[in-house]
Amino acid sequence: MPQQLQGKVALVTGGNSGLGLATAKRFVAEGAYVFITGRRQAELDAAVKEIGSNVTAVQSDASKLADLDRLFATIKEQKVRLDVVFANAGTAAFAPLGEITEEHFDTLFNLNVKGLLFTVQKALPLMSDGGSIVLNASLVSIKGFPAFSVYSATKAAVRSFARGWAVDLKPRRIRVNVVSPGTVVTPGYKNSLKLTDEQIRGMEASTAEAAPSGRAGTPEEIANVVLFLASDESSFVNGVELFADGGQGQI
Template sequence: MSQKLSEKVALVTGGTSGIGLATAKRFVTEGAYVFITGRRQNELDAAVKEIGKNVTGVQSDASNLADLDRLFATIEQEKGRLDVIFANAGGGGIAPLGSITEEHFDKTFNTNVKGLLFTVQKALPLLSEGASIVLNASTTSIKGTPAFSVYSATKAAVRSFARNWTLDLKERKIRVNSISPGVVPTPGYNLMGLSEEQVQGFVASQVNTIPLGRVGTPDEIAKAVVFLASDDSSFVNGIELFVDGGMAQI
């Protein structure tokens, strides 16, 4: 069986659950050695155990620049280079206009924008020529969602990063693309402050807006990330790939 990422060294931030964990598993299956990050050591250890091989877990908060320095020092020491980055770490919460606090704004932007930016920037010395960077955006980059304006703004920024970094890195032939998942239930939904009942109600309410008539799975997003990370997408650069069952396309 051909392995699309054979001998590649990859980083998946926020790799302990959901889309990040599913992608790390896919990367390993496709022949890559993967570094994953997570803020909580117990969850990180569990994810490493679940992936099983060709993986190193590094405790790291994407918004903490000292953590990022330690992460890339570890990668440099163990592998000496990076061929693929999936900048996936992120999160958000519900806050309608009129109720947005400075704390909510800072926390969301620090992880989703500041953290993503400095993850990529601090990785640059390790990135090989022709490397692939995949940024995790969202359909909220182009669609309005009630009480979700701060999160949505961060994802629009992520989309903009892909366009601009494609030009900044063109001399090194490094491709930068963004992937925008639609409704894909993961543990991150609960971290937004929603109860399990609220999550299920939200998911049910969205199904009718999705032409395929169902929500997505983390593994479906992971397979699309593999495409953008691999040579299968060698002439794909600067795009936003929607993996949303058609939801944002109609």
């Protein structure tokens, strides 16, 4: 069976762990050469070892424009072009209304919104006509959860970007779509959200009760959806938000 990304060059931001790492591994398995980014060099080195081949890691913070310039200069030097971008890098944190600080707001919007926007914009000069851009949003963009309003707002902005950018990029036939995962346990649950093992198990249990799937998802399942949106298998799919949430957001 032909590989779905044979000969393609892809970028996965936040590809050092979680959904990004699972997607980078799947892209390589499907024939792509992948650039991954992350803020922590040790995790990037471990991810490269785990992926094994056809991968380059570039230490980069998506919220810092100088880091993005260095990232795309590296891609241009090594591979000249990009065919696929998975703008995945992001962060999350809890803060209920009444306790939201300027730092909380700025941290989330700088990475999840500003960083994503400039990642895509700075990628455009390298993007092949007919390429694919996939943005990582979340189920929380359409559902309310306690103490998650700022994070939810960043993901609603991501979804809105896809609509506008699909129109902006029509002359170049570059598709822009959104994947919105539901509950999928990744290292970010501990690193960003600071959840304990007990709290994570509780979140998985509540998801199992709420979602028609009866369980939380896996990073590999989200990677499958991103692969579909990145590949020619979804050639007539543009500007959509595809929920990979076990049905939780649909009932």
